[in-house]
Amino acid sequence: EAQVTQNPRYLITVTGKKLTVTCSQNMNHEYMSWYRQDPGLGLRQIYYSMNVEVTDKGDVPEGYKVSRKEKRNFPLILESPSPNQTSLYFCASSLSGGASPLHFGNGTRLTVT
Amino acid sequence: AQSVTQLGSHVSVSEGALVLLRCNYSSSVPPYLFWYVQYPNQGLQLLLKYTSAATLVKGINGFEAEFKKSETSFHLTKPSAHMSDAAEYFCAVSDRLNKFYFGSGTKLNVKP
Numbered sequence: 396e397a398q399v400t401q402n403p404r405y406l407i408t409v410t411g412k413k414l415t416v417t418c419s420q421n422m423n424h425e426y427m428s429w430y431r432q433d434p435g436l437g438l439r440q441i442y443y444s445m446n447v448e449v450t451d452k453g454d455v456p457e458g459y460k461v462s463r464k465e466k467r468n469f470p471l472i473l474e475s476p477s478p479n480q481t482s483l484y485f486c487a488s489s490l491s492g493g494a495s496p497l498h499f500g501n502g503t504r505l506t507v508t
Numbered sequence: 509a510q511s512v513t514q515l516g517s518h519v520s521v522s523e524g525a526l527v528l529l530r531c532n533y534s535s536s537v538p539p540y541l542f543w544y545v546q547y548p549n550q551g552l553q554l555l556l557k558y559t560s561a562a563t564l565v566k567g568i569n570g571f572e573a574e575f576k577k578s579e580t581s582f583h584l585t586k587p588s589a590h591m592s593d594a595a596e597y598f599c600a601v602s603d604r605l606n607k608f609y610f611g612s613g614t615k616l617n618v619k620p
Contacts, residue, residue, distance in 0.1 A: 438610040453608075
């Protein structure tokens with residue numbers, strides 16, 4: 396089954412403790428991206444990647460890191476999480492960037508205390 | 509940067525009534541346009557995509573959207589609402605830099 400898999404689904408952590416949210420897709424998509432969803436704000440793009448070793452900032456990249464060492468994986472790293480990063484995070488992929496529709500994972504709900 | 513405006517954070521209709529969800533975008537150059545639906549505790553699913561082949565785009569589950577360049581709008585409609593249409597709907601645009609921008613979402617409530 397074609398899918399985007401994110402782990403974990405739920406994560407509670409404390410301020411400053413490094414964490415990684417994994418994302419993997421099995422559709423051989425070129426494009427992968429991360430979003431955060433906050434009430435009343437919709438989804439905002441954090442980072443995106445057009446190809447292996449190519450990453451670019453979205454609208455809200457501060458406090459986040461990403462890497463694209465393999466085509467199928469695109470982990471999101473919070474090196475020093477803060478409470479304002481408490482949010483619902485989505486990974487998504489598409490065949491070829493902005494012209495193609497995004498396929499979303501089921502989300503990761505992160506709480507930073 | 510693009511911006512996407514969805515008028516009405518909550519819309520309530522009766523079952524069988526017309527659904528109209530509004531979306532306006534900011535760019536003077538028509539970007540790529542999408543509508544997504546989100547059911548509780550799930551990721552977003554594609555409803556439809558504007559491809560520039562036709563201004564009226566048909567999607568899944570009876571939804572359609574009309575692209576109006578002069579109004580920079582891409583409103584979503586469905587002639588007859590079903591209870592199963594209750595969800596949150598997001599309009600999105602992408603630009604030539606492959607960045608995606610989403611509206612703030614509209615929660616659709618369908619009354620029996």
